[in-house]
Amino acid sequence: MSLSDFLSPVTYTSPTNGFYTSHLGSKLEIYNSDFPDLESNTYDIAIVGVQEDRNAINNSGTALSADHFREKFYALNEGNYSTRIVDLGNIKAGHTVSDTYVALKLVVTELIIMNILPVIIGGGQDLTYPQFMAYEELGQKVDLLVVDSHFDLDDDPEGVNGTTSHSYLNRIFLHEPNYLFNYSNIGYQTYFVNQESLKVMDKLYFDIHRLGDFSSSITIAEPIIRNANMISFDMAAIRSSDAVANANATPNGFYGEEACQICRYAGMNDKLSSIGFYEFNPEYDHNGHTALLLAQMVWYFVDGFYNRKKEHPLLPKSQYITFRASLKDGSHELVFVKSKKSDRWWMQVPYPTGLSKNERHHLVPCRYEDYQLANSGEMPDLWWRTYLKLN
Template identity: 40%
Template sequence: MNFNFLSPVSDLVLAHNELLSQQTLGKKIKIHSKQHGIPELDQVHLAIVGVLENRNDVNYIGEEFSLDEIRKSLYSLFPGNWHKTIADLGDINKGETVEDTYFALKTTINILVQKNIIPIVIGGSQDLTYANYRAYDALAPMVNIVNVDSKFDLGDSAKPIKNDSFVGKIILDKPYNLFNYATIGYQTYFNSQEEIDLMDKLYFESYRLGQVSKDITLVEPVLRDANIVSIDLNSVKASEVSDRQKTSPNGLDGKEICAISRYAGISNKVSSIGIYEYKPSRDDTVTSMLVAQMIWYFIEGVNFRVKDDDFLNDESYQKFITLVEDQELVFYKSIKTQRWWIEIPFLSEINNKLKRHTLLPCMHQDYLDACNNKLPERWYKAFQKNCI
């Protein structure tokens, strides 16, 4: 396998790992080291990849950074009752140009996803999500992205890509593979009214911080439908992170960001995740431990994945039909997990028994709303997107 882009985990981290208890995660994972090289990837289910690229950060002033503290924190945690094998493949260093780094990340993710290995990218600036997205060009015809962020990051796509404008590039650059884009935890005052209107016009989904904090379960169906999850650490409130990481007094708290990570892990569809905008500082232990715990919860979620969306077997689900404004809505509920889906009608005319239903993950509440003659918003947006 061509992983020439990857440099090994630092000796400092490996020395720290030697001192840990035999039961810790650091002793259970396969690590890319100078001494032993890149580990064998047979039987590996998840792979950690660091990316030391931050030159497209709008505030970039030439600083370097390292992910050593995150690794030390992660390695020191104890795994749950897990059966998935994890590898730490080390870091992708800055390329000659940012495009070189994008190419290295795109290639690495593409290889891993093809091998059914989920990449967990720990990065510098969030524009790396663009490279993650491009890795799917040859993998999937349509891609759903969820961005956990206080901003939409649409930006001006006519200008060069930056960490606050990469979504504009994803939407407008060919090939057009983006089906749905959802932002979790956005804060209105950080986004222009034009961007908020554009999100609506494109029938993309956005969940305000207040909505998410009030009921975190709202975001589970959104993450269940995502292929790529991108988390901006600036979505976390200042009191939860180290000095250089502080951006806003409001934001998601530690429990909420870990719950979101776990939902992403449980999703059968999520095949890559990235945690971005990490800025180490001298009092770094809080942020590095938070990122380590987010990764821990994601891995925990992956270990608890349940194949519950195979609706070919009548005994595995219950079907509910309700009428809203002359529109017949068909809901499915998994008997195994109690999770809900709603059918998108645009494919219902295709009489192909072998074709999997085009189903949109939803909540029990959506069914209750439909029974009260209220159209679920997620269904409406997906329906509209397919009428365009």
């Protein structure tokens, strides 16, 4: 099996005057005719378009997003690093939606095995499901982060086996065997979420964060993002004034610059091995602004990637400082770790006896404020929820 069996060449052509030598369009390896040699250890990141929108509820047209994104992305300048990015073209819509899912799953799996990070440009957000299923092929537990104003837990019989852009999380949560360790949401808006869904999230000890939680500073999102293996970004999480090209766009959401910062944090995450951007609909993008914003978001992701600190796993130990704090009731001693390189923080949460043969603690990215809370004798909510999840 070759990945070229699932991918069609890029059809977007360069501007009449071509690209400047500093433009990404001059720096990327682009699949135009001959399929790139991915085994050559030449590439760090692969762009993969997916021309599938049959299960994108109320947002038909997203299948055309990848080429509109390319037009803007290729024209951006390379940052202060040498990019090793390949554009693998598009996964065409299969005979059935399930065929497209299988193709995306296999492409993501193979790229991760080759240590190439796929950047998926969809398509509807139901494509998060085959993105997730790639990790089943790898036999890997997943920390999933979704940037979305909704939870997408609807009971929607219209899609393939109940999978649509509004219901794909049901498939992920209920999948057996269970490869999902943690689900995080950033940016949900309470009036779009029913109370039963909130109870489900609380019962499963998942990390959900309202849009308003980030109103004081988007930096609060950094440790949440740092914990993810894969990310799914719904463009409708951005306010319509900044990203209008989505039939489901709403007045409130992240600002464009906040979306770019989220993407930079994602790129800097050493754990992250795939990211998908979904629900951009060019049919509503009359001035090309949303395509440009998406291109800038991916640019910031690439910038973060090439500024990774290589802090996962946390070795060597000489590069980190350990702090200990005791709770007022004396029930637990909490251990925190701070990086000397980046000043970022993690907390150690003990595994139950016998659960992990190789490690005694599960490391969770956290904020300095979590350490301050523990140092005052209080239990950080993140530590307790992780402890309950492990037990």
